[in-house]
Amino acid sequence: MxxxxxxxxxxxxxxxxxxxxxxxxxxxxxxxxxxxxxxxxTVKPLAEPKDFIPYAYGAKGETDPFSPNKLMTELAKADVASADPNKPDLQRTRELLETFPLDTMHMVGTMAKGGASYALVQIDRSLYQVKPGQRIGQNFGVVTRVSDDAVNIREVVQDAAGEWVERMATLELQSKETGK
Known part of the structure; x- marks a missing residue:
């Protein structure tokens, strides 16, 4: 083909x-x-709309159950009634070193004076003497021990449930060689 x-x-x-x-x-x-x-x-007919009957709120003069003031009042009552042994004294006057957070403090040395051991703590460019029993830090801290290389601190903080719990913190001696 x-x-x-x-x-x-x-x-x-x-x-x-x-x-x-x-x-x-x-x-x-x-x-x-x-x-x-x-x-x-074929289209099915729509149902008749239901009649709306407004609800009259009768508790206008009552305390709002969601008011923050009511919550604060109840928490204050519970706080006063609480017999928590760890609860700090919130009414006492704070000491100078309680105005600074622990992470701004650096232990730079120790000294002995009158038979007592003191730690030398630097905050910014100022130097402070710290001894056992002294208040320190913003979390109701108390110095429990001063050694040649550390300051042991017992702090009291609130946990998520509002309970006061103890925790331990330490300020360690900062060495000049490492620049810590």
Missing amino acids: SRTAIAMTAAMLAATLLAGCDSDEREVRDWMAEVQRDTKP
Whole structure:
């Protein structure tokens, strides 16, 4: 078979196929028109809306249960009634070293004076003498022991439940070589 004969056969086959597609498309369009004519949409009617009856709040003069003032009052009552042995004296006057947080303090040495051991604590550019029993830090800390290389401190803090708990902290001697 020559090329022209193959090309002619292919063209006739394509024309036949296209003629068949046209009749299929017409059948589909006729079917869609028939279904559209015969189909009647049905919509369920909506239910009648319910009548709204407003609620009258009768406790206008009462204390708001969500008031922060009520919560603070109840917490204060519970705090006074509490017999927590770790609770610090919140009414006493604070000492000077209680105004600084422990992380701003650096132990730089020790000294003995009158038979008592003192730690030398530096805060910014000032130097302070610290001895056992002295108050220190912002968490109601009390110095429990002064040694040649550390100051031991017992702090009292509130946990998540509001209970007063003890925790231990230490200020260690800062060496000049390491720059700590």
